[in-house]
Amino acid sequence: MKKIPLFDNQGKVRFLLGIAEDITERKQLEEKLLQSQKMEAIGQLAGGVAHDFNNILMVILGYGSILVNEETLxxxxxxxxxxxxxxxDKAAKLTSDLLAFSRKQVIKPATMDLNDIILHVEKFLSRIIGEDVQLRARLTPRELQVDVDRGQIEQVLINLATNARDAMxxxxxxxIETSAQRIDEAFAQANGIGVPGPYAVISISDTGAGMDEQTRRRIFEPFFTTKEVGKGTGxxxxxxxxxxxxxxxxxxxxxxxxxxxTFRIYLPFSEQSAEAALEPEVAVAPPGGTETILVVEDEPDLRxxxxxxxxxxxxxxxxxxxGQVAADLYAARAGxxxxxxxxxxxxxxxxxEACHVIRAVxxxxxxxxxxxxxxDIIKSRDLLDEGTELLMKPVRPVELLKKVREMLDR
Incomplete structure (x- = not known):
């Protein structure tokens, strides 16, 4: 906020000019940039330490092997x-994990169908999560050709399944669901993630304890864990x-x-896939309108x-x-x-609950x-009301506007 005095002909202050600038969006972009830089810095540090420590471990393991094979010992x-x-050996496994986080592991990608990877590891996941957790896979019938290191993607699925089991x-x-999604520039900018193009998507959801916003923001930091001491490396x-x-x-x-x-993993389609060969659809701006829409969202950035x-x-x-503010606002301005x-x-x-109050009005x-x-998770918790519609997050702006217009025109 800037305040500028305005003087009259006699040099006396007669008015005060105030200039305000909304910097909310800039602050949000700064926060996302800082988080990205923080993760990159942690990755570089972890990778450097792991690399040097691996060299030390090689010496320890090498001389240890010599001693073990020494007949006179x-x-x-x-x-x-x-x-x-x-x-x-345990320390070597730890450094290997750090190298995976810092993206310095050597990967051996091959073109394969993402659905096949999930089907291959599904039985193993069932054993990991135990009998009291039900595993349900909903795979899209279309091929999802991606260039991936199969072992590493299976490691991702195992880690997420293990985490989900501990939360339940x-x-x-x-x-576990699979789908295909083409990300456009608007989606990438709106969500601060990804590069425009076609992606294969894996959605992994559990009905466990969940986490608050502070925990969610730190979930990918190495050695950060909400588990008891001795029950995980983080x-x-x-x-x-x-x-x-x-x-x-x-x-x-x-x-x-x-x-x-819910974790949603986006992997770019292989350049050899039919999906990647398709030309991106020309974005046609969906029709807007002048109606009044009540947006109810607890997360300020998304709101x-x-x-x-x-x-x-x-x-x-x-x-x-x-929900309470929404119900009160609707009661006051329902028309x-x-x-x-x-x-x-x-x-x-x-x-x-807010929907019930609103529909009482x-x-x-x-x-x-x-x-x-x-x-599946929504239905298992009976969260969807009769006569309502659902959009899955993160939402593409074009999809949102199309759905809004469709509902308003009914």
């Missing part, structure tokens, strides 16, 4: 050397991050405390994004940060609001939910 001392070797100590549902998620980054992909995480977690997308298409936008665009999961009053109210959870 007493049996008791051989046992002690073997203990040293076991500890060194009393059992639950783990779903490298599982950082390995996932490193492997996907090394495959030129990216990961999106959606989670709420007590309501489970601002939705406001910008909708207002840019001509709509009048009202904002609410939670004006043509559509409610609402996050399904919010702290306090959920989207479903107007039974014909149009409600469009947004959610990062897969449809």
């Amino acid at each position: 007493p049996e008791r001392q051989k046992e002690q050397v073997e203990q040293i070797m076991n500890a060194a 100590p009393k059992g639950g549902l783990l779903t 490298l599982g998620m950082s390995i996932v991050y490193g492997i996907i980054q090394q495959h030129s992909g990216f990961v999106n995480v959606y989670s709420e405390p007590g309501l489970g977690t 601002l994004l939705l406001q910008n997308i909708l207002s840019g298409a001509g709509y009048r936008v009202l904002l609410a940060e939670n 004006e609001i043509a559509l409610v665009l609402m996050d399904m999961i919010m702290p306090g009053m959920s989207g479903k 107007d039974p014909a109210a149009k409600v469009l939910y947004t959610s990062g959870y897969t449809m």
Whole structure:
């Protein structure tokens, strides 16, 4: 905020000119850049330490092997050397994990169908998660040809399944879905992720404990863990991050405390695939409108994004940060609001509860939910109301505007 005095002919201050600039979007971009730089710096540090430490371990393991094979060495001392070797092997595994996070591991990519990889590892995942967790796979019938190191992608699936199992100590549902999505420039900019182009997508969802925003932001940092001491190194998620980054992909995480977690992994299609050969569709701007839309979203960044997308298409936008504010606002201005665009999961009053209150005021109210959870998870928790629609996060601006217009025209 700048304040500039305006003087009259006698040199006296008569007016004060105030100039304000909304820097919200700039602050959000700065925060994303800082997080990206932080992860890159951690990766470089971890990779450098792991590389140097590996050299030290080679010396330890080398001389240890010589001692173990020494015939004149007493049996008791051989046992002690073997203990040293076991500890060194564990340290070597740790450095290997750090190298995976820092994207310095050598990968051996080959072109293969992503669905085949999941089918291959599915039985193994069932054994990992145990009998009290139900595994459900929903694979798209189309081929998803990607250039990947099969072993590393299987490692990603194993790590995520293990994490999901730990988040569901009393059992639950783990779903794995595959799909194809073409990311455009608007999507990449809106979500701050990825490079435009065709992607194969793996969605992995659980009905576990979930996590808060602070935990979600740090989930990929090495050695960060919410588990008890001795029950994890804190490298599982950082390995996932490193492997996907090394495959030129990216990961999106959606989670709420007590309501489970969804990881969406985006891997670029192989250049040899039919999908990559297709020309990108020419973006046709969907028709906008002038109706009033109530946007209900607890995450400030996303609330601002939705406001910008909708207002840019001509709509009048009202904002609410939670279900209770939305219900109160709708009761006061029901005659004006043509559509409610609402996050399904919010702290306090959920989207479903807010919908019930809104429909008590107007039974014909149009409600469009947004959610990062897969449809299986939503149905298992009975979160979807009759007569409502659902858009999966992250939402492409074009898809959002098309769906909004479709619902308004009914």
